[in-house]
Amino acid sequence: MTGSTSGPAPAARAGREALARLRSRLAVVLAVVTLVPLLAGALLLGLIAPAHARSSAVTAATRDADAAAVALAASCDTVRSSTRVAAGEIAAYATRNGGVLDRPAAETLAARAVARRPGSAVAVYGPDSEVLATSGPAAGRAVAASIGSEFSSVSPSCSAGRAGATGDAAGLTEISPVLINPAGTTAKVGVATVVTWLPLDQAALGVLRTKLSTTGQLSVLPARGQTVVLATSGDREALAGLLRTLPSAGQQSGTHGGLGYRLTDTGTGLPYRVLATDPIGGTGLRVAGWALLAGALALLIPLWIVLMRLTRPVTQELSAAGDQLRAGRMALADSLDRFGEALAHTHDLNELLATVSGTALSGTDAAAALVLLVTDERDLTAGTGGTAQAAGTGGAGDRRAADRSAGGTGDRLSVRSETGRADAAGDEARGLLPAFAEQHFAELIENSQTSQVFAEPELFHLPGAGPVAVIGIGVDVLPADSTAERGPARRRLIGVLVVARGEGAAAFDALHLTRLRALAGQTGTAITNIRRYQEVRRLSMTDTLTGLGNRAQLVGALSREIAAASRGDGVLTVLMLDIDHFKSVNDTWGHGFGDIVLRDFAGRLLACVREADTVARYGGEEFVVLLRDTDAEGGCRVAERVLNAARSRPFEDADVSQPVTVSIGVAAYPRDGRSADDVLQAADSALYAAKRDGRNRWRVAEPLHNAPIPSLPG
Incomplete structure (x- = not known):
């Protein structure tokens, strides 16, 4: 009897003791989880928030x-x-x-x-x-x-x-x-x-x-x-x-x-x-601190519920955890959407492509991602300085590149940004994606229905890279102020976004493909914005009549060149040119013919200098040429070429034929000044001397010239 009645009691006691121990541990966890946020909130309110507010001010x-x-x-x-x-x-x-x-x-x-x-x-x-x-x-x-x-x-x-x-x-x-x-x-x-x-x-x-x-x-x-x-x-x-x-x-x-x-x-x-x-x-930080304290107190209720319902089936707990994981995944997807919208506000192409490739990598759990842009237009990399140059971050998982490769009948500008996981699968997939992207882009260009590539990603299996998804990137061909409906048919293909999961990985799911569609569309919008921004910037620095740079463009270029020359033993020369008796041309033949003379002279002037030199319309009939890495003697040779170009043939329009000459002042850095204003003033003084000596000639600025000396009219 004793043996039959004593067995269940120890077991029940052991069960109750185990439950008590579990509850004790949960109580400790509850106390820690509650106490730590409280202390953190107190620290934030008492020390961090005021210090941060003072530093911010x-x-x-x-x-x-x-x-x-x-x-x-x-x-x-x-x-x-x-x-x-x-x-x-x-x-x-x-x-x-x-x-x-x-x-x-x-x-x-x-x-x-x-x-x-x-x-x-x-x-x-x-x-x-x-x-x-x-x-x-x-x-x-x-x-x-x-x-x-x-x-x-x-x-x-x-x-x-x-x-x-x-x-x-x-x-x-x-x-x-x-x-x-x-x-x-x-x-x-x-x-x-x-x-x-x-x-x-x-x-x-x-x-x-x-x-x-x-x-x-x-x-x-x-x-x-x-x-x-x-x-x-x-x-x-x-x-x-x-x-x-x-x-x-x-x-x-x-x-x-x-x-x-x-x-x-x-x-x-x-x-x-x-x-x-x-x-x-500091009000915002204090509010955040109080919110943190309120959140810590709010945790007491769900923790107490967990403590009281320890007998709930494990499957229900796992199901709840699965729901929370799915909610977190959707929250991540939402954050990627907002992050993608932020891409439309950058004007740096290299940074944009690096952000896109990195986001594609993390947003699709991929092993490697690559963005490839290919175009025949020279303004593709305007946001990075106007030339295609190799660049990189120095990390093992990220690489950005730009190169020119033969394509069709002319030079094709190719810009790409690639990134991958820092493991063997990421390295292998990243090495295969550039060639695959180039080949697939060429195939898309040959396809007459290129507008379809903006709608849905194409799925492939690439040995060594595993499941691969590709979607086209297009730029808007409509003007910014157009009221026409925008869509895939209104875009032109200029690149592709490629992601690879890695050999042996699972295929892309529906959420991954949704992310790729959104990211590709936002990337195309961002590149469209870059192109429009660069066009507006170019127009603001251009003289509309002659197509040359304007005065603002010249002053900026001259200041930059002088700053670069001052760091070494560099030289540069400035030519200031004025069309002789231009007022008489306008008074005799009208301003329409005067505009023709200005445009024709601008063309002749460009033909006399190198591509690396800067030519600008300074104002009215005055022009300025900035000759890089050229001393005063070289500037005189260019001035003589310009004089001959102006004299070579008359300026003509319909039944009007009028010979026109030009006077030129030559000044050099650092010989005639160590600032942009000083060099320009020296060139203007030399121009004045050329006009005073009879026009249709060039003169070199005298060292240590005295400023200011105005130019004669005409």
Whole structure:
């Protein structure tokens, strides 16, 4: 009896003890799972969030201050250029008027200078410091007139880092004397002085703040000395405490009184320090911390339910886990969709293709992925610099390449990006995909129904690469503003997206193929955007009449070439050309024939230089040629070729035949200057000398030329 009654009791006790131990372990897990998020939330709320908020405010202020300093330096450059142009116009007028500048002419030229730089004020002084004319806003006129009362070697100049201010006002100032050579003499005579003043007040800083899209405030402080606010877009009183902590010169950044701040130092083209302030936030991180705490508390309920239902069948638990896995997989698919939509906003082709191949690899559980683009158009890689160059990330699992291969009747530009798993299957599949993609693309091009390749991926089995899926990539052939319906029939095939699962792997499922369709379509849209962006950028840098680069394109190219030459012993030469008596051509034969002369001359000019050289229309009938890796002697040989090309035959249209000549000024870097402005000014001075000596010739800039000397009209 004893043996029969004592057996079940120990077993039941053991079962209850095992259940108690299981529940104890689950209770410990429950406590840990709950406690860790609570501690993490407390750490986030107490330490990380405020520190991150302070760092973010300082970072934002630094970004705003640096961007504002660059923008103000650019404004200084425009003030300097406007002042020089005004001085040149006055010099040209005085030269024609026997060395005399009268008040009406001074007022007209001052008003023209203000029109070129809205918001500025201009004052023109005679040789005896008499104010001949002022123009611009009333307050600005007074400041401009007071600045130029005395001129010396330390006159205000924003480009030289010297402030031009009266009292507590701040502004960008440039002063340019006007010197001419009276007829029959070589001595320079001063006929006037031009002063340009651009105020830096609350309104100007407000406009700059809007342009930079910042929520912070911008202020202007003196370069050195007393730490005061000369102008601000915000509240001066709010900065009082911060100003007492700032140095009297130099730069500084940090936090003070709920603000992150950055004080820049003075630099080239800016005689002031810029102070940017941004409020210290952190509300978002605190909200995230509270959400984390709430989530940790919410976990108590499901964990308690699990603890109370330990007897639920294992199959039900597995089923629930399977549902969660499927939900996670769909969430991953949704994130890939959003990630693919972001591809439409990049303008870098190499980065775009690398992103696509990497996304295809991870989104389809593949061993290798490859994107291949093939086209006869030269603008395919415009986003990477306009040439096809090999590039790579240096990793074993990613490779980007671009090459030219013979294709049909001309050179075919081929660009690809490939990536793969860092294992033997990935290496083998990646090695097979390039040749397979090239062959399959060629077959698709031969197929007249190429629009079908955008609809569904094609499936293959490639020995060594396993299951392979291929889908076409197409670009939109409709203009951006077209209202026509877009679809596969409106796209042109330029490439393929290929993914391989690896030898022995399972075939692609429906979700994988859905991902490929979406990714290929988004890639085509992104490449279409790149092409349109590059076309808009090209048009913004092109003179519409001649097809040459415009002044902005020239200045950018010259600055880049001088920067490159300055890093070594490089040289370059600039030719400034002006068609002789072009005004007479327009007056005699009309502006239509004048446009024909400009286009014809642009063609002859291009035929005289190398493909690597830069040719631009500088303005009106003036052209500029930038000769890379060419000294002054080589520039003279090119100038002689241009003269002969202009003289070789008359310029014709219908029954009009008119011979036209050209005058050329030659200047070289570093012989005639070490900045773009100096070299251009030297070439302009040499052009003036060529016109003065009878036109239809070239002249080389004299070393250490004196600027500015204006070009004669015609």
